[in-house]
Amino acid sequence: MTEDAFEFDARSAPWRGPDAREWIEWRLAEAEVEAGQAARALATQMAAMADVLAEAERHPEVFAIFDGEPTADDLRVAYDAAVADLAVRLSVAEGTVALMAHQARNLRTRAPLTWATFREGDISAANARKLADVLDSLPVAASCDSDLDARAVDLARLAPARFAERMRTLRERLHPRALEERHRDAAASRRVVREVEPDGMAWLGFFLPAAAAQAAWERIDAAARHLAVPGESRSLDELRADVGADLLTGFHDPETAPRVTVGVLVPMMTLLGLSDEPATLEGYGPIDGDTARRLAAHAPSFHRILTHPVSSTVLDVDRATYRPPADLTRWLRLRDGTCRFTGCGRAAKNCDLDHTGDWAKGGRTAAGNLAHLSRRHHTLKHRSRWRVEQGPGGILTWTSPTGHVSTSDPPPF
Ligand SMILES: [Zn+2]
Incomplete structure (x- = not known):
């Protein structure tokens, strides 16, 4: 029976009660299996593309015309021809071919564990390719390659936005050059860019x-x-x-204009200038210690929160403005960053602060029983069969209506 025939039957059948549930479970399982197969297929495709381009470099004669030994320019022509060959066969842009092959090469040589996981279909293409891009932003054969590789496999199941955020934070921590140094270099290229667009419009951007x-x-x-x-x-x-x-x-x-404050979470040792552990800027992510120390000391619109050097737990919420409920809210907003439903990216400040265990049934108003939820996921929690529990460290365990269990960690500091 073909797929289409089945769908036709399914729609026309009187699905009700347990039958509907069975059918949903069956289609859920199918969607999950196919996602794994799609990742596997893409990994195989990317490997094949990388192999074609590598072979074009070893045997440029297959793709380019030249006499005697190939020059660097001949090699370039062969490579470009092979890229175009793939692009046309696959109906994708040449830039896409070059990028996918480059990502495959990066993963194969610098992240063998993630590459193997990708080949098995156990990490999504989006996450595997994100790691390849992060590796690309580091010096070649950086000492931290293997750490990033191992962490990527651990975090393989995170939604793409969360995965990207974790990788960005890890990159800042593990980068062989100190963040202060990199920030100084990068800050030297700060600028305003203006790009003209049609219809009397233009972009204005600040780097x-x-x-x-x-x-x-x-x-x-x-x-x-x-x-x-x-x-x-x-x-x-x-x-x-x-x-x-x-x-x-x-x-x-x-x-x-309403006055705003931005939270900045500073590890104690960084504040004292004894460590280069990055601080965390609310709504952005890791920033360098120099900037954090400057903001903590002088800038009135930045709100300082100190963390313990070993456990990363909060030591002190800015004493000058200490008011328990407001400060608890501010700390939770920093802890959560976004809605705490698995994979949701809505900023915490636009979310509801929800009692994980119902307040009316004895749930406490404390960090361990509060979490930000977007209106959409707050509604799901109360009005659907989604269930949630909060464990130590603010980790939420979500159980889907059909029994799929996922965890939603607060972002790393
Ligand atoms: Zn949400």
Whole structure:
């Protein structure tokens, strides 16, 4: 029986009660199995592409015309011809071919564990390719390759956005050059870019140290949300664009803009200048120790939270502004970063703070029983068969209506 015939039968049958559940479970299982097979197939395809390009370099005569020994230019022509050959056969852009082959080569040579996992279909293509990109941003054969490789396999099941976030944090920690040094170099290329677009539009972009960019974003976002009153016809995107432009062009009155603060989580030893352990900027991720120390000491719109050097638990929430409920909220917002439903990326500050164990049934108002949930997932928790439990360290264990168990860790500090 063909797939289509089955679907036709399924739709026309009176699925109800346990039959409907059986059918759903069967289709869920099928979707899961096929996802693994798709990853396997893509790994095989990427390996084949990389092999074709490697062979084109070893035997340029197959792809290029030249006399005697090939020059560097002949090799380049052969490589480009092989890329184009693949692109046409596969109906994809040449840039895509080159990228996929490069990613396969990177994974094969620098992340053998992840590569094997990818070949087995046990890590998604998105996550495997993310690791390849992270490796690409490090010096060749960096000493941290094997650490990143092993961690990627451990974290293989994370949703792509979470996986990317973990990899970015690990990259900052494991990079062979100190973050301070890299940040100094990168900060030297800060700039404003303007790109002309059709229809009388243009982009204006700022490449800035993350702390400045995040603070500017928060200010624009808060002012835009302040204007989003009932009856306002502009979307949040439009409001942010208008507010940002007004601020820069001088039409906006700074007195009326809501004051914002950005949390910065600083390991104790980093604050004392005794360690280069990165700090965490709310809404962004890891930042270098110099910047964190400067923000913690001088900048009024940054809110400092200290962590214990060994356990990373919170030691002290800025004493000057200590108010238990507000500070608990602020700490949880930093801990969670986003909605805590597995894979959801909605920013914590736009989420509800939910009692994991129902407050009405004795659940405590404490860090170990609170977690941010987006309105969508808050509703699912209360109104669907999704179930959640909170363990030590704020780890949430979600059980799907059909029994699939997943965990949602807070982001690493
Ligand atoms: Zn959510």
